Amino acid sequence: MSNETFYLTTPIYYVNATPHLGHAYTTILADTMARFQKLRLGPERVYFLTGTDEHGDKIAQAATQTGESPQAYADRISGIFQETWRRLGLAPNQFIRTTSEPHKRAVQRLLQQIYDSGDIYFGEYGGQYCFGCERFYTEKELQDGRCPDHQTTPTFIKEQNYFFRMGKYQDWLIDHIRHHPDFIRPERFRNEVLSFLKDPLEDLCISRPRTRLEWGIPLPFDAQYVTYVWFDALVNYISAPGWPDGEVFQRFWPSAQHLIAKDILKPHAIYWPIMLKAAGLPLYRHLNVHGYWKIEEAKMSKSRGSVVRPLDLADKYGVDAFRYFVLREMTFGLDASFSEEALVARLNADLANDLGNLYSRVLKLIQRYYDGRISELPGERGLADATRVAVMGVTAATERFAFSEALAAIWNLVSATNKYLVTNEPWKADPEDAQTKAVLFSAAETLRAIAILLWPFLPQTAERMLQGLGVSEPLTSIHFDELLSSSWHLGSQERRVQEVEPLFPRIEVTVPRLKPAGTGAKPLPQKSPPLVPSPSEGGELGEGCIEQITIEEFRRIDLRVAEVIEAVAIPGSKKLVKLRVRLQDEERIVVAGLKEPYPPESWAGKRVILVANLRPTKLMGIASQGMVLAAEDESGRIVLLTPEQPISSGSKVR
Structure with a gap:
């Protein structure tokens, strides 16, 4: 040993x-x-x-x-x-x-x-x-x-x-x-x-x-x-x-x-x-x-009067939500900007929607169909390959303190499990069918693997997930290698899932927005506070209607120069192209709907303007970490926005 x-x-x-x-x-x-x-x-x-x-x-x-x-x-x-x-x-x-x-x-x-x-x-x-x-x-x-x-x-x-x-x-x-x-x-x-x-x-x-x-x-x-x-x-x-x-x-x-x-x-x-x-x-x-956590582009400093108290955030949103935000938001070695709005956006999108809804859906179906009992999996476990990929990704990233990458690998497994359920639709199937049981028990076992992978990052959440899944053995007795197994080893044991409570209740917020000039201003409720509209959300205000924002709101939008390293077409899409871009020492994947005016072979080496603090959005199953800016005239002609002169990647657009 x-x-x-x-x-x-x-x-x-x-x-x-x-x-x-x-x-x-x-x-x-x-x-x-x-x-x-x-x-x-x-x-x-x-x-x-x-x-x-x-x-x-x-x-x-x-x-x-x-x-x-x-x-x-x-x-x-x-x-x-x-x-x-x-x-x-x-x-x-x-x-x-x-x-x-x-x-x-x-x-x-x-x-x-x-x-x-x-x-x-x-x-x-x-x-x-x-x-x-x-x-x-x-x-x-x-x-x-x-x-x-x-x-x-x-x-x-x-x-x-x-x-x-x-x-x-x-x-x-x-x-x-x-x-x-x-x-x-x-x-x-x-x-x-x-x-x-x-x-x-x-x-x-x-x-x-x-x-x-x-x-x-x-x-x-x-x-x-x-x-x-x-x-x-x-x-x-x-x-x-x-x-x-x-x-x-x-x-x-x-x-x-x-x-x-x-x-x-x-x-x-x-x-x-x-x-x-x-x-x-x-x-x-x-x-x-x-790196540093920055507030309004300056290092957090007691002497400058700009500090964030961790217990204030943990008490307000929960310890694990706070942990998730700081671990996911900062690329190790680089600086990151703190905002409470971004924390809430992460909580709602990643924790409440992606993870929380998946967990709740699987456990409720097992309760409804099988009285909460999980027995030996009939046949080979689905999602075993996706679990192995996640384990290897988490291991490789965590060894380098690249915790943001490690969490992204776990969320790829969360997404794969959601897709697995959508494809098989167990909520429409016969509970007595062996395939239905295999789908739900495979999803439950994958949730167990997700919980174990999450324990270093979100310990309280992981322990709640395992308790809900009926797992009694302590986490300290589990080894990562066990997750690489392709089958579910229950033996003669039977697990029983517990009553489901939301892992992360969604935060409903009110974001002050201004109506067009002359109409007065009232706060408009939003389900979540995106820094700017994502490609999937749109952002249209209506013809001839320009929304007014304050200078403080504009400063929340982080525009950066990015260098395109690689571009590939996305199968099945006429408009979307997947870009690999460099922001100083960081690389990102960005999906842009500009394939027709700019085919993939035309992108390499271009410097583009990127909305760098856009909440990640999935397009055609690909997580896009930003938005490339382009202009469109009345004739429909689209022109990519680029710097007038050569400038290093990561430069801030002011």
Whole structure:
């Protein structure tokens, strides 16, 4: 039996603020990956770590403002993080705090070890210091003389401190990154680090004088100084599992992977591996880097007053609906825009309509025809091939943290099951017919597979689905390989489906829309709030009637330049063509009704204007992820809208 293990960490979150969407997203990603690996390897071979970072200038300042001691302040905010993760259903193996005594001892041990090797020295340095980031910036790193994250002007500080000889290891780090292409992923962040390392690497100031800052871990070789917060925080990844001799450390560190947002790429991709090398410790396997959630095209930021509170959304729409939105909406490694309207659209279209209706239909028919009893499947199970494809797709995508792709693979199976039912129409058939029973029992078994596949992503929903299907065995006893079987192994057992309640009640919303000028404006109810009309919904307002919208409504429409990579005709359609397009680092499938004026062979290499945040719509069984814009004159002539001059794919149309 394999002894493979999986160790995954989130950043430890700084307690100068309470949790927001960015914190929740990273931790949900980690929780999802940990659950997936538990299905793949078994729960005892997976270790998931998160926690809070509690030392440094900002914590001391925040505590002063609230009238608390730094420790009392850290206790309170760390408690809020732990309670938030509990209410979001996140299940780490360990929650570490950097104010814990075992962590402090590990930091001092590592410092002493590196100091004894001669890689830490005492010196004087002057530089531009950002108190928000608690770090010095070079002139090259500043943007118009400001901190790129906080947009504040740094303060010049000159003082004596201890320094870590990072420059000594620069060539070694470059060589390691080049010879391990997946050390930092996605590739764009690997390239970013290599680009940064083209310039000489300055030694790192790793201390702060206690005359300026008391709230930190004292240096073991000079008690007049405390440890720089990054040299403290990064050590949590080995202190938590019990470095150097702890059983958990010995077992799990060889499989370590870190998960971070791109704003802390440099400390994790440069400081941390060099610290490990200097201490004679093996490096982590992968550094996985995700993008920002943006609000109105700007990074979410407490200092800028633009944050989304995860519990507000989870309380309003449900934990799993919130999880589904953030996992499905963001392509790993790229930025994504948050809007509550888009969350509701996903909930209604994907969860309530596609999954919820399928689940309800199958269970109700089994209750009506067979008194809810599911016995051994008569003959070979239909949809077995579609299930195998879904399992392989989910596995391949999840290993790369491509959770949006993984969910798309599951939804392909949902769609295949819906199509299977529509084709066979069991609601019109004789319940005593063996084929009817085979269709419904195959659909029920496929729903069981869907629930298991969904458990890493939507754990509460998956458990409700399995309970409704009469599955009693715990999820932790199920292995992904079992789903690849082509038959349903019930043996002599009989399952009985439960009463069906909606998995995701549809959200009815009222979206304010303006009537044509002069008629007054009243809110018009909608079943769901699409950002713009989809191709299947139309969008006609009537001849001569132009709907007025506000500038805020227009800003919700994300228009991007896309490069067409490939175009193919869709069999059975006179108008539709399937396009594979590139948006910067992302590829999408888009269905366009422009086959007659633009045959497939004319598309390759064209740059088109794409509505990039259109809710996905199925056309001829193909999920279209956007809309290509064209103009039509009075004669019916159609002209594709393209940029006037060459411009890179992904460029925003303003």
